[in-house]
Amino acid sequence: MEIATIKDIAKALNLSTSTVSRALRGSYEINPETKRIVLECAEKLNYRPNPIALSLKENRSRAIGVVVPEIDNPFFSQAINGIESIAYNRGYHVVIFQSHESYDREVVNIQHLASRRVDGVLISLSGQTTHVEHLKELHSKGMPIVFFDRFSDEINTHKVVADNYQGAFDGTEHLIKSGKKYIAHLAASPTLSITRERISGYQAALEKHGIPYNEDFVKYCNFSIEDMEKVIDELLSQPILPDAIFTVSDRLAMACLKILKKRNIRIPEDMALMGFTNLKVAELLSPSFTSVIQPALEMGQRAAELLLDMVEKKSKNPVYQTVKLPTELIIRDSTKIVTD
Amino acid sequence: MEIATIKDIAKALNLSTSTVSRALRGSYEINPETKRIVLECAEKLNYRPNPIALSLKENRSRAIGVVVPEIDNPFFSQAINGIESIAYNRGYHVVIFQSHESYDREVVNIQHLASRRVDGVLISLSGQTTHVEHLKELHSKGMPIVFFDRFSDEINTHKVVADNYQGAFDGTEHLIKSGKKYIAHLAASPTLSITRERISGYQAALEKHGIPYNEDFVKYCNFSIEDMEKVIDELLSQPILPDAIFTVSDRLAMACLKILKKRNIRIPEDMALMGFTNLKVAELLSPSFTSVIQPALEMGQRAAELLLDMVEKKSKNPVYQTVKLPTELIIRDSTKIVTD
DNA sequence: AATATTTACGCAATCGTTGTCGGCAACGTT
DNA sequence: AACGTTGCCGACAACGATTGCGTAAATATT
Missing domain, CATH: 1.10.260.40 (lambda repressor-like DNA-binding domains)
Incomplete structure (x- = not known):
């Protein structure tokens, strides 16, 4: 060398x-x-x-840090794809960190990023994260931060999110229009912004159509397979069974599908199934899977653009915006209207 | 800041x-x-x-570069997951690059990595790459390089690969034992090591069972959807139709499944379908999908370990090894024996 | 008491690059 | 001839941290 x-x-x-x-x-x-x-x-x-010598002199690294819960998750890998494409074109490198949905790991990642002197941070919070002092401190020191997908209201900065409310509303309304009346909502961690927004959309759709909100039909679960299965079990062993399940993640949707199949519960006859997913193979599943799709790639791109604008402009009066990208409801067989 | x-x-x-x-x-x-x-x-x-000051002084960055064709591909995102976990534990950061299966992008990525002074490089070659002068030059300057999955024989260094020969052999033999006689092989770019190895395994299995090798049943295609569809079309418009298709990638398998479904070709009755894939949802596809699975996470981990060992040991007599990890054949409905 | 050793710290160079300053020629101007 | 201007280039410091070397004072040894 x-x-x-x-x-x-x-x-x-x-x-x-x-x-x-x-x-x-x-x-x-x-x-x-x-x-x-x-x-x-x-x-x-x-x-x-030598970029290192330049970094030392100019006090910047031309690298941005990306913290995601899991790389190995279609939504995040698509988002990273978008991030990388923008960063590449603007001469920045992308340093990847995984929080593995752990608050402690996330804190350590942020510390690494800070001492690494990255020029900015893109982050989607871990499912365990309930307070964001680690980010506040970083942000107060002037580090540009942009949230995507999972954000915190406690930090005033750019945010790029899917329209979770509308997506959940559309999805729920679709289920209602398909004749379902007992619609369960399998949510992620209650601390996440996306969870709250999606539940709001879900509730609003129920209300609009005069369907009473039943607390027992809303279940939270974390990202472990065990927990998912436990929660789905709970849902399926209630006195009143739902006739539709609206899940909020790829993994949750797949866990549901698997369990329902194992129990020989017919989809969509006995139970409609729908998810907030980004699986490219949704249409090839059995049955083909109705999904609210998030523009993951675009979210990554927009977030990276906003971040690099912050990094490069010294404008001391940033007008922080929250970019809300539309979701898309793709209707397939798992929520087909049963005419019998 | x-x-x-x-x-x-x-x-x-x-x-x-x-x-x-x-x-x-x-x-x-x-x-x-x-x-x-x-x-x-x-x-x-x-x-x-300040790690940058240290980097300048010690002439190393405590960062490794990873070049993959596409992040947004289950195999590579799983591998990166493995890489990140090892790097994290050993105090290194991971800088991501995508070649998008383009030789030119790969060359530019390597240039970036070189001038970036990463301490080592993990790479899986792009589908377009036919010569590796860009890597040779880097390697000759002493940059530690480890290949994973897609390697070049022209560079003497560590390689971590799946046992593609055995995987393809096992898969093909399974198809033969399922009663299939006209087995097509949908391969990737003919320049890739994995392509050659898998075809060898495929041929060996045919030979072992006395099935003649038919050149028309082996088709190469690149990674664009258009090309995949074109090639599958060609395969399906031959005088002698295959009764089984063995595909070598996630995307190719999915494209096949989609086209066969669209044409109402029954799987596995009319055509068995099997792939070299890493889709977590394989069992939930319709029909559930038989796959030769590569240990992607472990490949990433092993490759990262070998690389960091090289980076940290100044041993000037490296004994380069090629780690071959076993694949696993998971048999599901898409290759079920049809008893009628 | 004179010398040797240890303790505890500062100076300056180094990594690669750039910015500030200054200087020496060769001009042109009066 | 004396002065100013321009063109072209080098010395030096700085970015943040480490390290070999030097050295004063304190302590130990004879």
């Missing part, structure tokens, strides 16, 4: 490093002939400026 | 930066009392060593 430095060029040409530096940047006060020679030599030695 | 430096501590305590530095690292030649004061002050100022 011996890489030529500006000094090597200077030594080879018997010039000072200042002159070489200026020649490389095309400064007007360098003789064109000297420039030519320097550039030639740089080419020959395959000179590449 | 005003972060306290060692100078701030020195100034506050009226000490030299050398003393502060040594006190922080617990050097024996610093008075215990002085150490106490320094540590206290560092705590108060929330001092964090």
